Structure formats: structure tokens, C-alpha cells
Amino acid sequence: MGIHRENGRLFIRIFNSNTLTNILANLKAAANMVDDPVLLVKSALSDVEPDRFKFIDGFPVIKKALGWVIFDCTCRKGENISVVELSPVRGKINRRLIKPVNRGFNAVIEAAIHATRYVGLKEEEYLRQIEYCNTIVQKCGGAREKEAMKLMYELIGYKEIQ
């Protein structure tokens, strides 16, 4: 989920979802910065296994994240979409990396976004977009990116044609 910064304040825009329900119930959220494409796909399209989390002040963060930030949340609820302001209360950097651009990795992210829409709306156009991203993954990605695409196709119930 993308965090927007405007004049030094942090916001997310979020559709009605379990995530929003959780935020409204707890008024807390964590942002985990991760660089594993398989984990990204899993968190976008299914549930991340409980043993991948550890608890900080009773709040779950991902153990293998590059870093995380826990926020206090203020919500402006909308009919379909709500705006949540995020105020950082605690954060940790686990690892700093030098990471060259990887078009394959980036294509997994774009495909995952199309996949969440495909799951909701079942429109063929999203499959076409996922297939396009997959051609980039197969050309530019490493083993982990290819594994992420395989998992994505499984999670959206689509038999990959290759």
C-alpha cells in the first residue's frame, strides 16, 4: 500500500476492506518495508503466515522486513474510500541495502496490483496486464521473482500458459 506524503504529513487512501476495519478498530497500523517478491505477492493476495510476524508493543510486524514503522491512525471515513493519516510512533531499520533497479521485481509489484483487481472484478483486461508484466519478469527477473509470479497465478486461480 502506497503512503503519500503531503507537506510532511503521511496519508493512505484505502477502500473498504478488512484492513480498514482493523485500522478503525485499533487506530494503529504498521508499514513493513519488504523486498521479497514472494512475500509481497502473498500479502497482496492471501494471508502471510502467523510465524512470519513478531510483536512490538503487542502489534505485529514482519520479522524479515527491511524495516517497519508503527503509526497512530486518524481516519476520515468515506463511503467507499477512506483517508487515514499516519503518525509514526516507533520504527526500526533492520537492514540497509544497495539495490539496483530490477525491472523483474517491479513487474511483480504491478502484476500483483492487477491481480488484486482481477480477484475482485474478474475482468479479462487485468489478466492481459498480468501476462504483460509476466513477460518482463521472465526476461528480467531472478528466481525469486519467477516464483512470485507462479504463486500469483495459483492464488488467482489462473492456469499460466507458457
Next chain:
Amino acid sequence: MGIHRENGRLFIRIFNSNTLTNILANLKAAANMVDDPVLLVKSALSDVEPDRFKFIDGFPVIKKALGWVIFDCTCRKGENISVVELSPVRGKINRRLIKPVNRGFNAVIEAAIHATRYVGLKEEEYLRQIEYCNTIVQKCGGAREKEAMKLMYELIGYKEIQ
């Protein structure tokens, strides 16, 4: 330019170009890892200003790069495309960052690739792809990504419609 790793060996595939001519003449190349979208666009579509380089063993690298590696090169010349094997001889990490995924930044990269093809082939389809990337940049990118897109439109001689 993407570097591929196969069984621990590093390769680039490269079309006939000034870059290939330079590599064949010197049998050396440098990979600069950069995270500034404006600099990426500039290096893809025009020349980076000389004062942005410093010299390491007589070889230019980008001062503001996150890091760089200088390679000895072995070329297998092809008619249109050549394969260059890269053997690292010296490298430096200047900065390690924790960098969350930014779809806007990633979209600048994809757009720059379409732009290099548009400049060569002048096919409208590439403009359409650049425009699609630009919608992501305008939605998800920061000021630097938007500036990079503006520069890209200038460098390809296309009047952006917004």
C-alpha cells in the same frame, strides 16, 4: 542497463550503439547504481553532464551513485546484438538506503525504456505506453519522478497533454 547473472557470471546483452563501441575500444565498463529518476532519464535519453563524473583509475563513474562497479569486459560480438561478460575489478558502496517500493519511480524506468525505443522507431505505440506510465507517475510519484517525466517528454520532443 540490466545485468544478468547466470551461474555466478555476469553478462549484458547490448545492441550496436556508442556504448558498445566504447566497450569494444576499452574493454572496460562501469555499472553505476543510481536512485535519482531525473539522472536515470538523462542517462537513458541524452548525455549526463561531465561534472557529474569522477575518475577512478582513469575511468569515469557517477559521483552521486549509490555505488558503482568497474568491470573488465569480454565481448562476443553479434550482428545486431552482442554479449559482454563482466568481471568486477573494483567497486564502492557510497550509500545504503532503506527504500520502500515506489510505483511512481518504477514507472519512470519503464517509461524511459519505451522512450529509448520511441526515439529509435517513432512508433505511436511507445507513446501510448509512456502515457500509461505517466498516469502512474502522476498518481504515485513524488516531485522528482514528475520532474523526470517532464524532462523525458522534452527529450523525446513530445508535447505532453495534461
